[in-house]
Amino acid sequence: MDVKYVNPFIESFAIVMPQLGFASTQKTGIAVKGREIVNTGVVIVLGIVGEIKGNIVYAIDYDSAKKIASIMMMGMPVTELDEMAQSALSELTNMLTANAATAFSNIGIIIDISTPTLLYGDNISIKMSSEKVLSVKLQADDIPLEVNISFENNH
């Protein structure tokens, strides 16, 4: 899978997070993984169809998930991952992926995204449809978040 498919996600992160009250964003790492992703915490899955077919999986640990939800809710303290916090995180991934889709359309690749599905738990193992998954580590105000990009083979 071409690394150029990663840039729309980094761009979208840099555009969306400041709008939600985060002061700084940065990319801290990128890695190629096999088709299995493991995370303890929150996992949000979105489907992609169009000129590219695949899935985007956002992986966030519990603490970071609560911190992100709190900032999105204007600093309201979030002590547990309640319905409101889950809804904020789902909406976040929806915005991030939709903005990435716009960035893809700017380089001539038209894609559409599905609604996000949020799950949480321990040692969640996610099996993706592509052989390789590109995993991008990002940070907003030092809170880490991982975007896993799985596009099917022809790309």
Add this chain to the structure above:
Amino acid sequence: MGKVKIVIVDDSSFSIAFIRNILEENGFEVIGEAGTLDEVKEVVADKKPTLVTMDMTLPGTDGLECTRAIHKIDKNIKVIVISSMMDEEIVREAKDNNVSAYIQKPVDTDELVTAINRITATEELYDYLQDEYFAAFKEGLLDGVNRMTKTLLTYKEEYPFNKEHASAGITVIIGIIGKFSGRMLVDMSKETANKLAGALLRREPKDINEMIAALAEFANIISGNACSILNKKSKALGLRVAPPSILHGDEVHISAPDFSTMTAKADTDYGEILLNAGFKRGEEKWM
């Protein structure tokens, strides 16, 4: 669907009379009018229109504040801005406030009627999908089990899914995209997954990877068939499925999405299978 019921918001009695004429001459029903924020709240809560035409400049308020007030009452009410002002900035703000269309005064009859028809057609299509989709997914699962394992399945309960719930063991998620986007989710215990995969493969799965691959293809076929049934009934839906993602872990909980979905539980020869699917009311595509 009956007549489209419309409320006109404008502070000029001339504009109200003008817009009312256009609407009534074209078969729409004008059920109320308002000129201030308080009047807007009152008439919308009282008359429950399908659609509101909205002026931008109003005494003591503006069209966007009124639009937000309307969507607080009912987010499904469609708002068309009709204003003499129109520039990129304000159109973008209107979009951000979930306005469905923006029309400049003086009003062109064709432009207004086309906008209303476009918006209500989307609504009708969504209502149609809401009525039909779950039967199609249930048929997809039933047919899939029947054809791929030669066994039968019985649905025992069916309910709207609006609270998070614990996964029984293995969850398969398939994103769906088209005129409206949504998802299908299948959940079952690891034991059921293993037995089902055995039936699909006609032998014991070699390892968890083979089991997962069988389930992925199974879910893919079910969602694909369900979407084909729906697309055949209405081409405008254009539903397509994304590849499946398969999840399992410890104490996994599945969150309720912020749109309505349906869940059914089915008894099979291999154990219980939970089927969940739903579609979100789409954001308006702007012209």
